[in-house]
Amino acid sequence: MNAPQPLTELHGPAHQWFDGILHGSQPVQRRAMAKAITLLESTRADHRAQGDALLTALLPHTGQAFRLGISGVPGVGKSTFIEALGLFLIAKGHRVAVLTVDPSSTVSGGSILGDKTRMEQLSMREEAYIRPSPSGGTLGGVAEKTREAMLVCEAAGYDVVVVETVGVGQSEIAVAGMTDMFVLLQLPNAGDDLQAIKKGVMEIADLVAINKADIDKNAATRAQAQITSSLRLLGMHGNPDHATHGALWQPRVVQISALLGEGVDGFWDAVTQFRTQQTDNGRLALRREKQSLAWMWERIDAGLKQAFRQHPAVRGLLPTLQADVAAGRVAASTAARSLLAAQGTNHSL
Amino acid sequence: MNAPQPLTELHGPAHQWFDGILHGSQPVQRRAMAKAITLLESTRADHRAQGDALLTALLPHTGQAFRLGISGVPGVGKSTFIEALGLFLIAKGHRVAVLTVDPSSTVSGGSILGDKTRMEQLSMREEAYIRPSPSGGTLGGVAEKTREAMLVCEAAGYDVVVVETVGVGQSEIAVAGMTDMFVLLQLPNAGDDLQAIKKGVMEIADLVAINKADIDKNAATRAQAQITSSLRLLGMHGNPDHATHGALWQPRVVQISALLGEGVDGFWDAVTQFRTQQTDNGRLALRREKQSLAWMWERIDAGLKQAFRQHPAVRGLLPTLQADVAAGRVAASTAARSLLAAQGTNHSL
Numbered sequence: 001m002n003a004p005q006p007l008t009e010l011h012g013p014a015h016q017w018f019d020g021i022l023h024g025s026q027p028v029q030r031r032a033m034a035k036a037i038t039l040l041e042s043t044r045a046d047h048r049a050q051g052d053a054l055l056t057a058l059l060p061h062t063g064q065a066f067r068l069g070i071s072g073v074p075g076v077g078k079s080t081f082i083e084a085l086g087l088f089l090i091a092k093g094h095r096v097a098v099l100t101v102d103p104s105s106t107v108s109g110g111s112i113l114g115d116k117t118r119m120e121q122l123s124m125r126e127e128a129y130i131r132p133s134p135s136g137g138t139l140g141g142v143a144e145k146t147r148e149a150m151l152v153c154e155a156a157g158y159d160v161v162v163v164e165t166v167g168v169g170q171s172e173i174a175v176a177g178m179t180d181m182f183v184l185l186q187l188p189n190a191g192d193d194l195q196a197i198k199k200g201v202m203e204i205a206d207l208v209a210i211n212k213a214d215i216d217k218n219a220a221t222r223a224q225a226q227i228t229s230s231l232r233l234l235g236m237h238g239n240p241d242h243a244t245h246g247a248l249w250q251p252r253v254v255q256i257s258a259l260l261g262e263g264v265d266g267f268w269d270a271v272t273q274f275r276t277q278q279t280d281n282g283r284l285a286l287r288r289e290k291q292s293l294a295w296m297w298e299r300i301d302a303g304l305k306q307a308f309r310q311h312p313a314v315r316g317l318l319p320t321l322q323a324d325v326a327a328g329r330v331a332a333s334t335a336a337r338s339l340l341a342a343q344g345t346n347h348s349l
Numbered sequence: 350m351n352a353p354q355p356l357t358e359l360h361g362p363a364h365q366w367f368d369g370i371l372h373g374s375q376p377v378q379r380r381a382m383a384k385a386i387t388l389l390e391s392t393r394a395d396h397r398a399q400g401d402a403l404l405t406a407l408l409p410h411t412g413q414a415f416r417l418g419i420s421g422v423p424g425v426g427k428s429t430f431i432e433a434l435g436l437f438l439i440a441k442g443h444r445v446a447v448l449t450v451d452p453s454s455t456v457s458g459g460s461i462l463g464d465k466t467r468m469e470q471l472s473m474r475e476e477a478y479i480r481p482s483p484s485g486g487t488l489g490g491v492a493e494k495t496r497e498a499m500l501v502c503e504a505a506g507y508d509v510v511v512v513e514t515v516g517v518g519q520s521e522i523a524v525a526g527m528t529d530m531f532v533l534l535q536l537p538n539a540g541d542d543l544q545a546i547k548k549g550v551m552e553i554a555d556l557v558a559i560n561k562a563d564i565d566k567n568a569a570t571r572a573q574a575q576i577t578s579s580l581r582l583l584g585m586h587g588n589p590d591h592a593t594h595g596a597l598w599q600p601r602v603v604q605i606s607a608l609l610g611e612g613v614d615g616f617w618d619a620v621t622q623f624r625t626q627q628t629d630n631g632r633l634a635l636r637r638e639k640q641s642l643a644w645m646w647e648r649i650d651a652g653l654k655q656a657f658r659q660h661p662a663v664r665g666l667l668p669t670l671q672a673d674v675a676a677g678r679v680a681a682s683t684a685a686r687s688l689l690a691a692q693g694t695n696h697s698l
Contacts, residue, residue, distance in 0.1 A: 043698070048686065052686060055682075055683055059677060059679070059680055060678075062677075141698065147681075147682070148680070148682065197546050200549060289675045292675060292677070292681045293674060293675060293681070295681035295682065295685075296670075296671075296681040296684050296685045296688075297685075299681065299682050299685035299686070299698060300685045300688060300689060301653075302698055303685065303686075303689040303698050304650075304653040304654065304694060304696075306696045306698060307689075307695050307696045308649065308653055310695070310696075321645075322645070325641045325642055326638045326641060326642060328411075328412055328637070329408065329409075330405060331404045331405065331408055331500065332496075332641045332644035332645040332648065333404075333493050333496070333497065333644065333645075333648050334401040334404055335645050336644075336646075336648035336652065337397065337401060337648075339645075340649060340652040340653070340656075345656045346659070347651075347652040347653075347655045347656045347659075348655070349493075349651055349652050
C-alpha cells in the first residue's frame, strides 16, 4: 500500500495528536485519542478539514485489528459479557477498545449504553479503551463517528475493537457494516429467534452466543438446536457474505454464561477460527472493501439529502407540495420533479 | 378535495387522451390509456412536462379503485390465480386492471412476466386491462411508471387494480408500497415460510394464500397453521401498519386452488373484509398518504443521486477516489466529503 498524501497538511494540535496516538506514553496517548475523536466528531467545517487530514495520516497505521460487532436486546447481558471477554483478552496479551453505537443517543442526545461504570473492572485496565456512543444526529452520523473512532483506536495499537449495539435492527445492520464479524447474543427463549430473523439480523450473524446458559441448561440447548436449524435454512438461499467460494464459514451457535465467565474461551476459539478462515479465503479483505465503499455512498446520500432539504427554494416549496401530495392533489412523482427543478438539480427521471 | 390547477396547460394530443380516458368508448379509451402510459414512461423532458400535466389533470378522477398487490415465487401460480380472480370479479360487475412490476425487466429490458398470453381468457375480456411491466431503468423507476399507469387505469374507471410481482424481496416491498393490500401466495411447503420472513415480506403481508391446496390438502393445512403462528409472532412486536388503534386487521391465511378455481370466493371475502375494516378505521387513507410521501422522497433521492453521478467534477474524481477507498488509502467519509465538495454541495456532515 502506498503512503498517502494527506489532503491538507497536518499542523498545530492535530499534528501533536497524531504523534501522541502513534508513539505517546499511555497518558499522552489516551489524551491524544480523546482529542482526536472529539475533533472527528465536530461538524464545524474547519474541524472537519483538520479531521480528514488527521484521518488520512492515521489510515496507513490502521486495519491490523480484528473488528468484532456484538449485539443483543437489553437484558441479554452485553456489558457483563464484553467485560469478561475484555479481561480474558487482556490476560492473553491483547489491547481492547470498546466502542458503542447507541441508536437512542441520536434522539435524546444522551446515551443509555455509554456509562463506563457498566464495565467497572475493564475500564480500570490500562490495556482497555472504552468510549461511549457519540450522540446527536442521525444513526448514519453516529455510525460514521464510531467508524472513525475505531480507526483512531487501531492506529493507537488496540488490536481487538469491539463495537456493541442494542438489538433494534437498524443499528445492528450499521454495526455489522463496520466490523469483521458480527455476533448476536441471545437469551435462551424461543421466539427471540423469529424476531431476529424478522429484523434481518439473524442472517447477518456470523456467530450466535446464547447467554445465561447457566440459568436453564435445557432451554439453552433447545435454543441452540433451534437457532442452528434456522441458520441452516437461512443459509440455503444464500447470504452473499457466507456463500461464494473457497472454504466457507458456517454460522455457529455457542452457549455462554457471562456472569460465571463460562464459555468465553469457546467463544474466542470460534472467533479465531472465523478470522483465520476469512483471512485465508480472502473474504475478510473483500468484506472491508465493500464496507468502505458502502460507507462512502451512505455518506454521499446523507450529504445530498441534507443539502436538498436546506436549499432555500426547496424549503419554500416543500410544505405546500408535501400537503398537496398527502391530500392527493399532486402526484408524488410530479412533486418530486418540481422540487428537484427548484433546487436546480439536473436529472432525467 | 379541490380541483387542482394543472402545472402546465394540457394541449394537443394529451388533452385528447385525457378526454378519451375519462369519457371514450371502449376502443377510444384503450388507445388513449396506452398512449398516456407510453407518454408517462418517456424520459424526454418535454414528454415528462406533458405527462406531469396529464397526471395532475387525471388525479381528481383516481383513488376510487381498490389496489391489490399480489406476489409469490415463480411457479406458485400467480397468473392462473389472477386470471381466475379477474374472471370472478368481472362476473360480479367489476372492471379489472392487471399491472406488473418485474424486477428482471430492469436488467434485461425484457419482461418475464409481461406476456399477455399468460392470461388468455382474461385478456380477451373488455372489462379487463392488462399491461406488462415497464422495462429498463432501476426498480424505483419501474415502480414509478407502474404507479402512474395505475392512476391512468383508475381514471378510466377500473375499480380493481391488481399489481403483481415475483418474490424477490425488493420488488415485493415496492408493490406493497403502492397498494392498499398486499397478498403473498405461498406453496404448501415448510421452509418457504422462513424465507418470506427473512426477506421481510411475511411481515408486510395482509393476507397469505396457500395455492395448490388441491395437490396435498394435509400439507396445505399444516402450512396454514404454521404461517398463522408465524404471523402471530411477527405481529406481537408490531407492524406499524397493523397495530395502532381502532379495529385492527389480523393478517389471515387462506387456502386456494387457482387451477380448480377453488377458494377464490373465500379469498375475495377476506379482501372485502380487509377493505371495509381499513376504510372504517381510517387506515386505508393513512396508508395511501404515507405511500405518496414515501414515493415522493424515493424519487427525490433517485434524482439527487443521478445528478450527482452525472456531475462532471464527480465523474472526474470518482474512479480514483473509489479505488483509494477500496484500497484503504482514503477514509470513506473523507472521500464522500471530497466528492460532495466537488459537486458544490453545501452540507455540514
